[in-house]
Amino acid sequence: MTMQNKPVTSASEPTAFKFEWSMISRHGGVVALIAILLFNILITPNFLHPQTLFVNISQVATIAIVAVGMTLVIATGGIDLSVGAIMALSGALAPLIFTSPFAEANPELGLALSIVVPILVALACGVFNGALVSLLNVQPIVATLIFFISGRGIALVLTNGNLQTFTNPAFSYLGTGKILGFPFQGYLVLIIAACVWWVMAFTVFGRQLLAVGGNERAAELSGVPVKRVKIGAYVICAGLSGLAGLIVVAINSASDAARIGNLMELDAIAAAVVGGTLLQGGRAPIFGAILGAVIIQLVKYTLLANGVADEVALIAKAGIIVLAVYVQQARKE
Amino acid sequence: MQHLIEMSGIKKSFAGVVALQNASLHIEPGEVHAIIGQNGAGKSTLIKILTGVYRRDAGEVKINGNPSTVSTPREAQDAGIATIYQELSLVPLRSVTENVMMGYEPRTRLGTIDWKTAHARTREILERFGIHIDVRAQLGSYSTAIQQLVAIARAVSLNAQLVIMDEATSSLDDQEIEILFGVVRELKKEGVAVLYISHFLDELYQICDRVTIMRDGQTVGQRVIAETTKLGLISEMLGRDPEEIEAAGMTGLGGETTEPGRPLFEAKDISTKRGLKSVSLTLREGEIVGLGGLLGSGRTETARALFGMDTLRSGGIQNHVVGGNIRTPAEAISAGIGFLTEDRKREGIVPHMSVRENMTLALLPKLKKMGRVDRKRETELVERFITSLGIKTSGMEQPIRELSGGNQQKVLLARWLALEPDVLILDEPTRGVDVGAKFEIQSIIREYVDKGLGVVLISSEFEELVEGADRIIVLRDGYSITELENPGITEESLIAAIAHHHDEGARG
Ligand SMILES: Nc1ncnc2c1ncn2[C@@H]1O[C@H](COP(=O)(O)OP(=O)(O)OP(=O)(O)O)[C@@H](O)[C@H]1O
Ligand SMILES: [Mg+2]
Numbered sequence: 001m002t003m004q005n006k007p008v009t010s011a012s013e014p015t016a017f018k019f020e021w022s023m024i025s026r027h028g029g030v031v032a033l034i035a036i037l038l039f040n041i042l043i044t045p046n047f048l049h050p051q052t053l054f055v056n057i058s059q060v061a062t063i064a065i066v067a068v069g070m071t072l073v074i075a076t077g078g079i080d081l082s083v084g085a086i087m088a089l090s091g092a093l094a095p096l097i098f099t100s101p102f103a104e105a106n107p108e109l110g111l112a113l114s115i116v117v118p119i120l121v122a123l124a125c126g127v128f129n130g131a132l133v134s135l136l137n138v139q140p141i142v143a144t145l146i147f148f149i150s151g152r153g154i155a156l157v158l159t160n161g162n163l164q165t166f167t168n169p170a171f172s173y174l175g176t177g178k179i180l181g182f183p184f185q186g187y188l189v190l191i192i193a194a195c196v197w198w199v200m201a202f203t204v205f206g207r208q209l210l211a212v213g214g215n216e217r218a219a220e221l222s223g224v225p226v227k228r229v230k231i232g233a234y235v236i237c238a239g240l241s242g243l244a245g246l247i248v249v250a251i252n253s254a255s256d257a258a259r260i261g262n263l264m265e266l267d268a269i270a271a272a273v274v275g276g277t278l279l280q281g282g283r284a285p286i287f288g289a290i291l292g293a294v295i296i297q298l299v300k301y302t303l304l305a306n307g308v309a310d311e312v313a314l315i316a317k318a319g320i321i322v323l324a325v326y327v328q329q330a331r332k333e
Numbered sequence: 334m335q336h337l338i339e340m341s342g343i344k345k346s347f348a349g350v351v352a353l354q355n356a357s358l359h360i361e362p363g364e365v366h367a368i369i370g371q372n373g374a375g376k377s378t379l380i381k382i383l384t385g386v387y388r389r390d391a392g393e394v395k396i397n398g399n400p401s402t403v404s405t406p407r408e409a410q411d412a413g414i415a416t417i418y419q420e421l422s423l424v425p426l427r428s429v430t431e432n433v434m435m436g437y438e439p440r441t442r443l444g445t446i447d448w449k450t451a452h453a454r455t456r457e458i459l460e461r462f463g464i465h466i467d468v469r470a471q472l473g474s475y476s477t478a479i480q481q482l483v484a485i486a487r488a489v490s491l492n493a494q495l496v497i498m499d500e501a502t503s504s505l506d507d508q509e510i511e512i513l514f515g516v517v518r519e520l521k522k523e524g525v526a527v528l529y530i531s532h533f534l535d536e537l538y539q540i541c542d543r544v545t546i547m548r549d550g551q552t553v554g555q556r557v558i559a560e561t562t563k564l565g566l567i568s569e570m571l572g573r574d575p576e577e578i579e580a581a582g583m584t585g586l587g588g589e590t591t592e593p594g595r596p597l598f599e600a601k602d603i604s605t606k607r608g609l610k611s612v613s614l615t616l617r618e619g620e621i622v623g624l625g626g627l628l629g630s631g632r633t634e635t636a637r638a639l640f641g642m643d644t645l646r647s648g649g650i651q652n653h654v655v656g657g658n659i660r661t662p663a664e665a666i667s668a669g670i671g672f673l674t675e676d677r678k679r680e681g682i683v684p685h686m687s688v689r690e691n692m693t694l695a696l697l698p699k700l701k702k703m704g705r706v707d708r709k710r711e712t713e714l715v716e717r718f719i720t721s722l723g724i725k726t727s728g729m730e731q732p733i734r735e736l737s738g739g740n741q742q743k744v745l746l747a748r749w750l751a752l753e754p755d756v757l758i759l760d761e762p763t764r765g766v767d768v769g770a771k772f773e774i775q776s777i778i779r780e781y782v783d784k785g786l787g788v789v790l791i792s793s794e795f796e797e798l799v800e801g802a803d804r805i806i807v808l809r810d811g812y813s814i815t816e817l818e819n820p821g822i823t824e825e826s827l828i829a830a831i832a833h834h835h836d837e838g839a840r841g
Contacts, residue, residue: 202705204697211694214683221642221680222695222748223666282685 029274029291032320036298044305054183056301058175058251061185062087062244064293066264067271068196069237071289074272075213076233077281078133078140083268085151086125086238087245087261090118092155094246095164095255098171111170115246122242123235125151130231144234148265155257165254175250185247189290192240197286206284209233213281270317271296274324296320335398337362337495337526338383343392345378347735350727352378353550356392360495363524365517367537367558369570370547371767372739373725376530377418377499379547384409384416384497407436415488416497423484425473425679430455432472433487458490459483461519463512477676478505478628482513489516496520497528500738502536503764506628506793514540532739532767534563546570571769594618597756597787600639603648609634610811611648614789616756621778621788623802625795625817625827630808632791633675636758639789640672641665666695671749675760675791677738681745684734688726689715691733692747699752718747723773738765746774750781757781758789763797775801795824807831 040047066083073080094114097103103110125147132143177184200206208229211219220226241261249255273279274295275288299320303313338360345353353375360366368376381387383394385403394401396412403409409416423432430452439450455468464482472480481501488496502510517527517540529541537544537558544561546554546569554569568575599615609631616622624632637643639650641659652659652668659665662672674680683691692715693700700707715729722743726736733741742765749757762778763771775797782788792798798805805817807830815830 202708204701204706207690207694207697207706211683211686211690214685215679217680218683219694221640221662221672221674223663223698224694225663278685282683 029276029288029295032274033291033295033298036295036302040298040302040305044302047305052301056297057186058183059301060293060297061183061189062247062261063264063267063271063297064189064290065192065240065244065247066237066261066268067275067289067293068193068286069240070265070268071272071275071277071284071286072196072200072209072233073140073237074269074277074279075281075284076209076230077213077216078230078233079269079279080129080144080234080237081141081265082125082129082144082147082151083237083241083244084261084264085147085149085155086122086241087248087264088152088155088257088259089125089158089245090122090242091245091249091255091260092159092164092257093118093121094171094249095166095168096158098168099164099166107170111168114171115174118246119239119242122238122245126235126238127231129238130234133234134227134230152257155260159255159257161257163254163256167253172250172253175247175252188247193286193290196236200284200286205229205232210282210284213283215282266317267293267296270321270324273321279325292324335362336360336395337397338528339393339395339398340379340383341393343379343382343394344390345375345382345387346390351550353382353389355551356547357552358383358545359555360526360528361543362494363521363526364542365521365527365529365540367529367531367541367544368547369531369534369537369544369566371570372743372765372770373737374547374570374767375550376547377737380416380497380499380528380530384414410491410493413492413494414497415491415493415495416499417481417484417488417501418499423472423480423487425480426471429459429466429468429470429472429475429483432483433458433468433490435487437491454490458486461489462486462516476628476633478509481505482509485513485516489520493525495526495528497530499530500532500765501529502531502533503761509628510536532765532771534566534768537566538563548572567768570767594785598639598650598652600635600650601648603635603638603650604646604811605634605638605643606646607634607637607643608811609638609643612638612806612808612811612813613648614806614813616787616789618755618785618787619782620803621782621790621801623790623792623798623805624808625798625805626808626831628793629810631811632808633760634811635808636672636760636789636791639665639756639758640670666752666754669755670758671695671752671754671756672758673745673749673760673762675764677741677745677765682733682741685732687730688719688724688733688736688744689729692718692729692744692751695748696751714751715747718751722747722777723770739767739770742766743770743774746777750777754786756787756789758791760791761793762790763792763794795827799824799827 046052070080070083097114097117098110100110103114129144129147132138133140173184175185179187200209208219208224209232211222211224212226212229216226245260248260271292272289273292275290275292276285277283277289296317299316300313303316336359338358340356340358343353343356356375356379358368358379368379370376378387382389385405385408388404403412406416433455434451439447439454441447452468459466459468462482462485464479464486466475466479472483485498485501502513505513520527531537541558544556544558544566545552546556546566548570564575595618597616597618601613602611604610612631612635614622614635624635626632634643638645641661641664644660650659659668665672683694689711693711697706700711712729718724719726719729724743725740733744736744746762759778763774766774778788790798790802799822803819805822805827806813807815807817809831817827817830
């Protein structure tokens with residue numbers, strides 16, 4: 001047989017990384033980012049001021065963290081509408097815990113519990129979502145609608161609908177702390193993204209997750225534990241949402257269950273899509289999602305700083321999603 | 334006479350990798366024209382350029398003497414070119430009618446879809462092919478073969494001047510192929526040209542007028558089929574001496590029938606709700622057991638039951654390798670059973686993933702090393718299989734969807750061989766694989782069998798079954814009715830066994 005095979009031996013490790021970056025640039029995300037930055041430098045007053053940078057970093061952090069989780073869920077071919085509600089739930093729980101008499105008496109333990117318990121609750125919500133989707137075969141959009149509706153309600157019930165304000169410098173460090181002058185949550189985002197990226201690129205779970213999203217039937221017939229993998233994605237997403245909820249509360253030193261994470265599901269989905277995630281599943285560009293979050297945040301900021309009404313900002317966001325999906329579809333050999 | 338289709342000097346590269354260089358194709362009105370060539374020769378790509386799926390880099394395309402303006406599949410259809418692709422592209426969750434009428438639904442005066450007419454028209458189209466099915470049922474509830482015929486029916490119904498069939502017969506049994514050939518002859522009589530791609534050379538002699546031969550992205554010849562020999566075609570296609578090919582022989586599965594070893598599993602009177610009534614079969618180390626029967630006789634269903642895809646309603650499978658029951662594919666795999674599916678696109682490949690990732694999908698748990706995939710071992714293994722199976726790819730990182738159909742099949746076979754299973758269930762293992770590679774794949778399977786692998790073989794090619802299997806279990810309507818033993822099986826005796834019991838069944 002005439003041999004046309006060139007067993008190309010590309011060194012194994014860096015390929016995943018290269019792949020990811022080529023994907024980002026291909027989707028024009030970087031171009032969009034540069035355009036927004038240039039626009040702001042020229043138009044928006046004080047845009048280059050360090051304060052602006054810090055504000056944006058601290059606000060983009062929550063979107064980015066949730067977007068990373070959302071990317072995993074979308075990569076399995078699902079979607080998670082409950083992220084905002086789970087943020088509210090965990091954000092409502094934390095102050096309840098560290099302002100309780102028990103925590104007042106044991107400050108360190110109280111602080112630890114006020115971080116661990118809300119995240120555990122969030123993870124439990126993720127198990128619930130994942131179980132509905134994978135064990136009972138409920139459509140993801142419907143399954144996560146349950147917490148989308150009830151999660152915030154539970155949070156409001158827990159807090160009697162009151163705004164909880166507090167002073168707890170240790171807890172607030174999550175939202176206001178600085179390392180080398182940069183907001184703490186900025187580092188957190190990078191660490192989380194790096195970890196999740198590593199999991200996706202190098203572990204069995206990551207590979208299986210992409211296979212489930214790429215062709216669920218084929219994955220199952222190859223022995224991939226499809227149900228477990230899907231539950232895993234929802235659990236990670238919910239856990240990250242829980243963490244994001246804590247950060248929001250820490251930034252404000254106040255918890256308003258009605259507002260934490262409001263419309264976050266849309267921001268996170270938008271960030272994931274802008275970052276190059278395919279809605280039909282099978283792809284999880286983690287750093288793409290971060291880039292997407294940055295773009296979404298900057299668009300919000302640009303419009304706000306230039307006095308454009310919130311409603312218009314929503315329309316602009318919708319426009320970005322449409323554009324991103326269009327760019328994804330338009331490629332043809 | 335004016336050419337219906339005239340393609341010349343066609344070039345096409347994908348991200349720098351050349352798929353076509355200087356390919357050409359000439360089709361006369363009303364002729365049945367074949368394209369043959371090895372896996373990856375560029376047959377499907379050439380067609381996709383004609384039908385507007387891909388854009389050509391260079392070259393000329395003329396339809397009826399005029400430069401073609403086709404740039405989307407829809408435009409190709411409107412220009413009278415109907416296509417049935419190698420990979421089925423229908424919607425399994427929709428009704429048969431919806432699939433046949435898709436995009437061309439009859440409307441009522443209010444502009445809504447006129448379902449009554451749609452169903453009636455669909456029924457009429459299908460009856461022309463001798464298919465009598467409930468057109469309101471989901472397409473996915475029918476076998477791959479029926480789905481294939483539905484795709485063909487749809488294409489033919491669109492008043493085409495040219496009907497393209499890219500490996501349309503690979504999942505059909507003899508009877509269905511006859512139906513299809515009937516339709517092809519009918520089309521020809523009506524003046525419709527047919528472009529026919531197939532790896533079954535025998536078929537070409539039955540219905541084709543002329544054949545275009547492709548090799549490595551080039552058109553290397555065009556012949557009047559009556560003036561060729563099978564061996565001549567093969568040698569031109571492979572670019573090798575006819576003598577050399579003749580010496581090698583054509584089926585690689587046959588071998589010394591050695592004494593089979595210890596039993597691997599025994600299935601007794603198993604039934605499932607997918608139409609399996611009562612099937613018994615045993616498999617021992619180092620033997621190939623074939624499943625014979627017509628389409629719908631329960632061959633694939635038996636495979637599904639053995640692999641834990643369908644739960645048993647009664648009967649039992651005693652597994653001597655691990656013992657215990659198998660309820661899911663994952664359990665089957667850890668019990669040392671592999672299953673190469675017949676439905677490559679839906680149940681086999683993960684299209685976005687690379688050749689490497691597809692090949693090691695089932696093996697992943699075994700490649701785990703300190704929480705991560707052992708990339709070094711993975712790469713070595715994939716490289717080894719790419720070489721030993723002769724997989725044509727630009728590299729192991731190429732997405733599998735970009736490989737030609739036959740090469741995808743080889744990757745999937747490697748997925749299972751890499752697991753080093755005790756039992757391998759092969760459902761149409763050489764479907765869509767070219768003659769050269771088919772021989773290689775069969776030899777490789779034989780090699781593993783000689784080392785103790787047990788194989789359950791399903792094949793709609795009687796030749797493969799008769800020469801390859803040590804025993805053949807004949808199935809009918811979900812029952813295993815008899816068993817034939819090699820040496821001694823001939824195609825005639827197999828057909829007789831299937832037919833004989835069929836007649837008997839009809840009487841009783
Ligand atoms: N979308 C694509 N991207 C990259 N390469 C491609 C793409 N489609 C086809 N190729 C490459 O072009 C070559 C020709 O493929 P093609 O599918 O036309 O082969 P074929 O003759 O139809 O083979 P088979 O008999 O296996 O179906 C192959 O090497 C294949 O890898
Ligand atoms: Mg092909």
